[in-house]
Amino acid sequence: MTLTGKMLIGGAAVSGVGSVFHAIDPATDQLLDPAYHGASRTQVEQACALAWAAFDDYRETTPSARAAFLEAIAESIEALGEALIERAMAETGLPQARLQGERARTCQQLRTFARTLRAGEWLDVRIDRAQPQRQPLPRPDLRQRQVPLGPVAVFGASNFPLAFSVAGGDTASALAAGCPAVVKAHGAHPGTSELVGQAVRQAVARCGLPEGVFSLLFGAGREVGLGLVGDPRIKAVGFTGSRGGGLALCQAAQSRPEPIPVYAEMSSINPVLLFPAALEARGEELAQGFVASLTLGAGQFCTNPGLLLAPRGAALDRFLVTVAEQLRQCPAQVMLTPGIHQAFSAGVEALAAHPQVTKVASGLPGDGPNRCQAQVFITDAEAFLADQALHTEVFGAAALLVQYDDVAQVRHLLDALEGQLTATLQLDAADFDAAHALLPALELKAGRVLVNAWPTGVEVxxxxxxxxxxxxxSDARSTSVGTASIRRFLRPVCLQGFPDGLLPLALRDANPLGLRRLIDGEREV
Amino acid sequence: MTLTGKMLIGGAAVSGVGSVFHAIDPATDQLLDPAYHGASRTQVEQACALAWAAFDDYRETTPSARAAFLEAIAESIEALGEALIERAMAETGLPQARLQGERARTCQQLRTFARTLRAGEWLDVRIDRAQPQRQPLPRPDLRQRQVPLGPVAVFGASNFPLAFSVAGGDTASALAAGCPAVVKAHGAHPGTSELVGQAVRQAVARCGLPEGVFSLLFGAGREVGLGLVGDPRIKAVGFTGSRGGGLALCQAAQSRPEPIPVYAEMSSINPVLLFPAALEARGEELAQGFVASLTLGAGQFCTNPGLLLAPRGAALDRFLVTVAEQLRQCPAQVMLTPGIHQAFSAGVEALAAHPQVTKVASGLPGDGPNRCQAQVFITDAEAFLADQALHTEVFGAAALLVQYDDVAQVRHLLDALEGQLTATLQLDAADFDAAHALLPALELKAGRVLVNAWPTGVEVxxxxxxxxxxxxxSDARSTSVGTASIRRFLRPVCLQGFPDGLLPLALRDANPLGLRRLIDGEREV
Structure with a gap:
């Protein structure tokens, strides 16, 4: 497949009529061909109208038909071959091995949802049978299952050009749920997006699905995204990106005549707690593990460890010596976009200029544009508690270590944090009691809590x-990775007193989908 | 127990220091003693602080301990005896049998959640075991379960003084989930609320739980409610009431520095579709069933059938004759509050004055204040589609029948409707195909779809x-009745790489809670 600069409005490849933009090779700041054009308001509406039209048929497809569709998408992506990897490398500055791994993860993710669809638990079938003789009132027959919300707007993420973009986790879970997807490509990797979009379009055609099941739009600013979220035919939103961008989408979704859910994954500094015994026993190993996690992919992970909490003392001093030694050998890596590099530099400068913050060490300086020079800073608990600015995410390979004097301070530090994707405990047996006491507080703050691991790396x-x-x-009740993410795009419907022939397959007495149903309070085995 | 006019801030019975109000007997418009006082801002904060303080211990209680607590609440409510029914009758104008039935439902609801807690499926335990040899990267041990969101603000509903008020569905599901509840009593039945609040307080003490698990606040206007929703220690909201009230709470919850979910049940006209064969074969029976459902409890149900869609013709004319005959014999019933009666009268007057709307019949006029004279109106499809005002809920025993000429119009009528709690089909075998074609559209519009039944009556x-x-x-992904309502107050947390001894009971290898877990993609049987 070759790049055309065209969007996909359903099955049609069309040029945008909005403002023009190019991908940029962040390693060189060179513009990449072809030119892309943003979607006009009319084109956004066309994509939404097609998605809405497709929803009637698409949501009635069987789970196994949708599973086959997801598998066909994975095959089509694999068939793109190295052209996809090469374009993604040029657009993102990410290395080949990382992008090959991300492609494998993307395809595995699609296949995992296919397996989930066939297993059928996501339908959550509940049947309460009629009790016509019940006193004082008879009970009618009541049957519940999950149905899709409707067309979903998906926003590609800058930092996962494959696994969280055009055919990434949000798209896969929306399509699995029975929701058409209208994807707004991230402006940083339009070519990668176009290639994957073509692969999805092939799968749509191959599976004989209505064309509106998938559209791919471009747009350089916020206009296309806000138009999409404001369209009455869009019923949910999946987003991974900046706090500002996510909050703008939440605001737009709430301001609609019919508000809709937004699943925005926005901001996290992923605290890591170094407990005394672990720090004492294996500070060097921890320092190595920390620097490796911090600098992985130039630190451009939502789960990058941006905050360490550690007890002041000799063990911490030794830990910091190793961190500095390791960090000084870290080569500068190309960041995803000039904008991300600028924000990183500004964040690092603000930390460096903070009167209560000291630099521990830096990585090697870069040679060329948009290089991320890794940075570790240190401050103390009082300073951290006194200034909310120190709680702000610096996207990239930068971390702040907060040293404390007293383990009682840790609970205060945790309570002062905003919500987090992850919290990590580095502990040895002697730290168990202290860790155990903090676990409830950690679970209030984070969606995932890790012991003796590093938060980068998110298993599907x-x-x-x-x-x-x-x-x-924006919604702590959800996950955007893993099979439970399908729930974001579902709602329950109860059918009461239906004759068997009018029931959908999932709810029929004969159980043609082979589900383990909850019947009169008992789970079928 | 005797009425004191006092709130419950945790275990302490205290007088509000805000503005004074009395319950009103709607049958006579007489004020009822004692006087109640709204909570001050400080008192709201005290209740929230106690709830937050209780949350640490309460969420660590076992499912069976919480089940025992819910059962203790049910026992304490039953122990209130007829004093509860008498006070509720005086405050609401509802008849004795209805309130006795509602008390039974309230206690059954608490006991149903106890059963759900013990069964344990709500924990949704998922375990993916470590695969240390996996290539290219090992898989860590990952375990997920549901945890409570935090203290919940519950707003008592006017129309269910027991089943959706102080110890009603929202409170029961929040407490079941492990969330303390701060209840704002509905201003129309403070005495009923105080009695039930005392019963809950007894159960808290009897079960040895921290006092902040439950508080009961009064407040005549919106100030107490908005203060509650704005408090940073409140993490979710349950509300049943008017659209204006619900939207104000949603707005307040979204405007917080940390937005929180609001489960507001607001407005529904519950369309009933009369299909041709059913209307032809059993129009008289349908007319009787409709009038009975319409006038049940003066029509003061969220699921009251406020809209009928029916094909023009002789069968419909006969149906309307019976409706008129039945309705003219319906005695006027006392409505819950003067405000509800005023809103009903205004809604009925607006329908009567509408140039495209004709009255079919009225019930008997009332003798005394706040009587609901039942009303049925008729219009045609064009008029209904042309004026959104005709889609507005008139809370009480009023319905609008929309007659259409062509079955193709029904899809247009459905598409034009806002979201609904219920949609009902009255059909015979000859109507199956037409009904089948409409089912997808109905499922998009409603949470429950009924065949050959009436929507009033909501099974727990x-x-x-x-x-x-x-x-x-405000959130189509949820239900506020039934065991699935517990999910509103839960969120998933994943624990990675935990030593068994640090895991909560639900996630331990030995499975001490006896759960059927999802392990490596397979459900335990």
């Missing part, structure tokens, strides 16, 4: 939670 | 959905 599985209290996400 | 069970798209509720 049943038990994953990539979510957390505000502002980590 | 696993399969019930009392919810629906906006503005029926």
């Amino acid at each position: 599985c049943d038990a994953m939670v990539h979510g957390g209290p505000f502002p980590a996400t | 069970c696993d399969a019930m959905v009392h919810g629906g798209p906006f503005p029926a509720t």
Whole structure:
């Protein structure tokens, strides 16, 4: 497939009529061809109208038909071959191995949802059978299952050009749920988006689905995104990006005549707690692990460890020596976009200029534009508690270590934090009691709590939670990674007193989908 | 127990220091003693602080301990005896049998949640075991369960002084989830609320729970409610009431530094579709069933059938004759409050004055204040589609029948409706195909779809959905009745790499709670 600069409005490849933009190779600041044009308001409406038209048929497809569709998307993405990896490398500055891994994860994610669809638990079928003789009133037959919300607007993320963009987690879970997806490509990787969009379009055609099941729009500013979220045919939104961008979408979604849910994953500094015994016993290993996690992918992960809490003392001093040694050898890595690099530099400068903050060490300086020079700073608990600005995420390989004198301060520090995607405990057996006492507070703050691991690396599985209290996400009741993410796009409907022939397959007495239903309070085995 | 006019801030019975108000007997417009005083801002904050303080211990109680607490509440309510029914009758104008039935439902609801807690499926335990040898990267051990959101603000409803007030569905599901509840009593039945509040307080003490698990506040205007929703320690809101009130709470919850979910059940006209064959075959029976459902409890149900869609013709004419005959014999019933009666009268007057609307019949006029004279009006499809004002709920025993010429119009009529709690089909075998074609559209509009039944009457069970798209509720992904309502107050947390001893009971290898877990994608049987 070759790049055309065209969007996909349903099955049609069309040029946008809005403002022009190009991808930029962040390693060189060179513009990349072809030119892309943003969607006009009319084009946004066309995509939404097609999605709405497709919804009637698409939501009536069987779970296995949708599973086959997701698998077809994975195959089509794999068939793009190295052209996809090469374009993604040019647009994002990410290395080949990372993008190959991300492609594998993207396809595995689609196939995992296919498996989830076939297993059927997501339908959550509940049947309470009629009790015509019950006193004082008979009970009618009542049957519940989950149905899709409607067309979903998906916003591609800058930092996962494959796994959280055009055919990434939000799109996969929306399509799995039975919701058409209208994707707004991230402006930083339009070529990658176009290639993946073409792959999805092929799968739509191959599976004989209505064309409106998938559209791909471009747009350089916020206009296309806000138009999409404001369209009455869009019923939910998936977003990963900045706090400002996420909050603007939440505001727009709430201001509609019919408000809709927004699943925005926005901001997290992912506190790591270094407990005394662990710090004493294996400070060097922890320092190495920390620097590796901090600098992975130039720190451009939502779960990057941006905050460490550690007890003041000799063990911490030794830890910091190793951190500095490690960090000084870290080469500068290309960041995703000039804008992200500018924001990183500004965040780092603000930390460096803060009177209560000291630099521990820096990575190697970069050679060329948009290089991320890794940074670690240190402050103390009082300063951190006194200034909310120190709680702000600096997206990239920058971290702040907060040293405290007394373990009682840790609870105060945790209570002062905003909601987080993750919280990590580095502990040894002697730290168990202290850790145990903090666990309830940690669970209030974070969607995922880790022991003796690093938060970068998010497994796509049943038990994953990539979510957390505000502002980590706009909806702490959800996860955007893992099979439970399908729930974001579902709602329950109860059918009462239906003759069997009018019931959808999932609710029929004969159980043609082979589900384990909850019947009169008992789970079928 | 005797009425004291006092609120409950945790275990302490205290007088409000805000403005004074009395309950009113709507049958006579007489004020009822004692006087009640609204909570001050400080008192609201005290209740929230106690709830927050209680949350640490309460959320760590076992499911069976919480189940025992809910059962203790039910016992304490039953122990109030007839004094509760008498006070509720005086405050609401509802008849004795209805209130006795509602008390039974309230206690059954508490006991149903106890059963749900013990069954444990609400914890949704998912375990993905470590795969240390996996290539290219090992998989860590990941375990997910649901945890409570935090203290919940519950707003008592005017029309269910027991089942959706102080110890009603919202409170029961919040307490079941592990969330302390701060209840704002509805101003129309403070005495009923005080009695039930005392019963809950007794159960809190009997079960040895922290006092902040439950507080009961009074407040005549919106100030107390908005103060509650704005308090940073409140993490979710349950509300049943007017559209204006619900939207104000949603706005307040979204404007917080940390937005929180609001489950507001607001407005529904509950369309009933009379299909041709059913109307032809059993129009008289349908007319009787309709009038009975319409006038039940003076029509003061969220699921009252306020809209009928029926094909023009001789069968409809006969149906209307019976409706008129039945309605003219319906005695006027006392409405819940003077305000509700005024709003009903204004709504009925607006329909009567509408140039495209004709009155079919009225019930008997009332003798005394606040009597609901039942009303049925008729219009045609064009007029209904042309004027959104005709889609507005008139809370009480008033309905509008929309006659259409062509079955193709029905889809237009449905598409034009806002979201609904229920949609009802009255059909015979010859109507199946027409009904089948409309089912997808009906499921988009309503949380519950009924066949050959009437929407009043909401079963408390696993399969019930009392919810629906906006503005029926503020969150179509939820139900406020039935065991699935517990989900409103839960969020998932994933624990990664935890040693068994640090895991909560629900996630331990030995499975001490006896749950059927999802392990490596397979459900335990």
